Amino acid sequence: MGKIQNIYDNNQFYDEYKKMRDGKINANELIEIPTMKSMLPNLQGKTILDLGCGAGGMARYFIEQGAKNVYAIDISQNMINEAKQLPCKNIEYHIMAMEDIDKIDKKFDIVFSSLAFHYVEDFKTLIHNCYNLLNDNGILLFSQENPIATAIVYNENVSKHIEINNKRYYLISDYNNISKRNLDWNVKDVIKYHRNFETIINTLINEKFEVLQIKEPSASKEAIELVPKYAYQTDRPYFLFVKAQKK
Numbered sequence: 001m002g003k004i005q006n007i008y009d010n011n012q013f014y015d016e017y018k019k020m021r022d023g024k025i026n027a028n029e030l031i032e033i034p035t036m037k038s039m040l041p042n043l044q045g046k047t048i049l050d051l052g053c054g055a056g057g058m059a060r061y062f063i064e065q066g067a068k069n070v071y072a073i074d075i076s077q078n079m080i081n082e083a084k085q086l087p088c089k090n091i092e093y094h095i096m097a098m099e100d101i102d103k104i105d106k107k108f109d110i111v112f113s114s115l116a117f118h119y120v121e122d123f124k125t126l127i128h129n130c131y132n133l134l135n136d137n138g139i140l141l142f143s144q145e146n147p148i149a150t151a152i153v154y155n156e157n158v159s160k161h162i163e164i165n166n167k168r169y170y171l172i173s174d175y176n177n178i179s180k181r182n183l184d185w186n187v188k189d190v191i192k193y194h195r196n197f198e199t200i201i202n203t204l205i206n207e208k209f210e211v212l213q214i215k216e217p218s219a220s221k222e223a224i225e226l227v228p229k230y231a232y233q234t235d236r237p238y239f240l241f242v243k244a245q246k247k
């Protein structure tokens with residue numbers, strides 16, 4: 001397995017990412033967060049593990065919605081520092097890689113993760129560990145970049161899409177090439193892992209999860225008015241949302 005990258009502790013990357021998130025008009029606020037909230041089970045009295053918690057926005061939301069406590073982990077010191085600026089007594093933050101969660105000696109009602117699973121190379125072990133960390137009938141809810149969006153093997157000489165009659169068509173010829181992707185996103189060589197839909201869903205099934213719900217939403221009319229490029233999202237969903245249950 002390759003070395004685990006911690007790109008959010010690259011200060012140039014982090015500053016750009018923070019600017020984008022603080023701006024509020026972004027795909028996280030307009031698409032990802034509302035969809036995750038719509039898929040959450042009742043949180044009253046629940047114990048929750050948040051993987052790749054970032055600045056802790058969802059962890060605080062869980063407590064506001066009645067969760068008993070949240071154990072939130074992230075590999076990035078920058079992110080955990082930012083999260084701790086808004087302390088909350090029922091949230092415990094830890095600097096930890098998702099690759100190490102087998103060391104957590106607690107069980108949870110919900111394992112939650114927003115836009116972090118595509119940074120992990122060994123998806124099978126990650127899902128296996130999530131299963132072990134859940135109580136019986138516990139829920140795993142995660143979002144990640146949509147396999148259609150991660151498919152292209154990035155090359156600065158190749159456009160990610162072509163235009164015909166003012167409509168964009170995205171290139172997905174690398175879709176079944178399940179491997180690492182090196183992207184230019186704020187800085188060069190940001191590493192993500194592309195997996196096709198079959199790999200993601202069959203891994204959950206093989207690890208004994210029951211898949212309850214999948215979403216690949218388009219941007220709402222209101223979001224497209226704020227960010228016109230989301231109109232293209234109807235052709236290429238940005239995100240994949242998966243809700244599964246431990247059986």
Ligand SMILES: C[S@@+](CC[C@H](N)C(=O)[O-])C[C@H]1O[C@@H](n2cnc3c(N)ncnc32)[C@H](O)[C@@H]1O
Nearest residue numbers: 008052053054074075076097098114115116119
């Ligand atoms: C796109 S951000 C999402 C943050 C937060 N979940 C949110 O939605 O606002 C991805 C987060 O995953 C974290 N991350 C990336 N690779 C990780 C790993 N191997 N283990 C733990 N956290 C990781 C990053 O540090 C970053 O905070």
